[in-house]
Amino acid sequence: MYILYNFPGAGGFAVQALLEELGLPYELNHLDYDAGEHKRAPFIDLNPLGQVPTLVLPDGEVMTESAAILLYLSDLEGDAKLAPAPAEPLRPAYLRWMMMLTTSVYNASLRSYHPEDFTSAEDPKPISEVADRQLEEHWQLIEDELAARGPWLLGDTYSTADLYAMMIAHWVPDRTANFAKRPNLKALCDGVRARPAVARILPQHDGHW
Ligand SMILES: N[C@@H](CCC(=O)N[C@@H](CS)C(=O)NCC(=O)O)C(=O)O
Missing domain, CATH: 1.20.1050.10 (Glutathione S-transferase Yfyf (Class Pi); Chain A, domain 2)
Structure with a gap:
């Protein structure tokens, strides 16, 4: 199970859409931005920068950086053909x-x-x-x-x-x-x-x- 942290309107949208498109099981946690939930524990223990998207992978590894997450998931699920493989012309x-x-x-x-x-x-x-x-x-x-x-x-x-x-x-x-x-x-x-x-x-x- 993937655990995605985001807040409404923020960069986790694309990560959630990709998880959905790939059919990967995930749980979505929307943090309360106005209440500053992203800047304090327990979230800050996952991502000391207090930023979203933050994705906890099934093995417990924590990933941040939207582009890195999108690149990783798209390559991991290569059969879905959402990213050209390394040797492809595109x-x-x-x-x-x-x-x-x-x-x-x-x-x-x-x-x-x-x-x-x-x-x-x-x-x-x-x-x-x-x-x-x-x-x-x-x-x-x-x-x-x-x-x-x-x-x-x-x-x-x-x-x-x-x-x-x-x-x-x-x-x-x-x-x-x-x-x-x-x-x-x-x-x-x-x-x-x-x-x-x-x-x-x-x-x-x-x-x-
Ligand atoms: N380079 C990061 C930027 C992440 C980022 O700045 N996210 C914003 C929301 S779109 C955020 O968490 N802002 C809260 C803050 O920085 O305090 C990425 O691509 O994931």
Whole structure:
């Protein structure tokens, strides 16, 4: 049994969707963000950074970092064909997207939403302004590549990178504008949302996606 820790609207969504899609047994624990449950025991004993997603594997090992978890589970369950195998021609593009999404885009969303966590200056606004500019650049790059080679990030091949992109695409200051400007990104997100495993868990996520 996998044990997943998350809070509503946070990065465990993609991990839960993948566990669901792979048919792996899991228990979902939604922490109370406002009550600060993620910053104290017992959760902090699992992840001293107090962040989600945090996944306890069936053997008790604790994994953090959304991209690492998604890469691990997708490779572990290779028969589901949600990740190109290491020697397959699409593997470099898959790794490129996963790394860009986690290091640049997810991170820019965090800086946009929580600029105060990234500066000691009294006014954190310049941090979110830069982050918002970077989000625009990255989503436009993704839109352009989808327009040229879509409908998925790997062309005709659906992968875990699409699920990850769908989750993060909603973490922008104005999601309606993001999708209005970027029809190929919107189509990708609609396609992910329509997958039965994703559709099954959406009601638990309170309109966040
Ligand atoms: N690099 C980490 C970032 C995780 C992260 O920052 N998660 C946010 C929610 S989306 C969180 O736990 N924030 C609470 C905090 O940092 O105090 C990952 O990809 O898993």
